[in-house]
Amino acid sequence: ETGVTQSPTHLIKTRGQQVTLRCSSQSGHNTVSWYQQALGQGPQFIFQYYREEENGRGNFPPRFSGLQFPNYSSELNVNALELDDSALYLCASSLGGPSGNTIYFGEGSWLTVV
C-alpha cells in the first residue's frame, strides 16, 4: 500500500451539483497532485499542490479547484458537475517538493454524474 488514502471511494451526484473529494498523502510527502481517469483512458493531470499553493495545472476549467492543508492533505472540488465528469479521481503524493520524485497513487474516488 502507498499510504495515500482517499474518500469517499464511490459517490453518485446529479448534473449541476458540487462535489468535494479528499486525500491524505503518504507520511512525509508534501506534494499532492490530482488526476482524472475516464473509463479506458490514462490518468489526466488536473493540478498539483505544494506548500498549500497550486503549482501547476492541466487543461481543466476553473470549476475544478483544490486546496492543500498544513498537514499536506488535500481536497478537490468540482462545481456545476457535468455528465463527462464521471470518472475515477486519483490523488497522488510525492516527497521533496515538485522538482522530481515518483508519485504514488491512492485507491481513487469513483464519481458518477447522472
Place this chain on the structure above:
Amino acid sequence: GENVEQHPSTLSVQEGDSAVIKCTYSDSASNYFPWYKQELGKRPQLIIDIRSNVGEKKDQRIAVTLNKTAKHFSLHITETQPEDSAVYFCAASIYGQNFVFGPGTRLSVLP
C-alpha cells in the same frame, strides 16, 4: 505541451513469452519516465521508472529502455505470468511535475 503515445493498445502473449510495450514522447525536456500497472478497479501501481541520465534499468523480470535521441522508451517483461495481465501506462514528466500518461496497453497473458 507534452504528448505521450503508447503502442500497442492491446497485447496478448502466451505464458512464459516476453511482452514489449513502446511509448514515444514529444517534449525533449522530459526527464523522468515511470511505468504503472493497473489491475481492474484498482489504483495505478508504479512498477519501474527511468531517468534521462540512464539508458536502461532492470528489476527482475521487468526492464525499461530509454532512447533520448528518438524520444521513445519501452517496457520489457520477460517470462510472463498470468498475474502480469493488467493495463500498463507509461508517463513522462519534467522533474516530476505534471505527469502526462499514455493511453494504456491492455496485456493479457494466456495460460
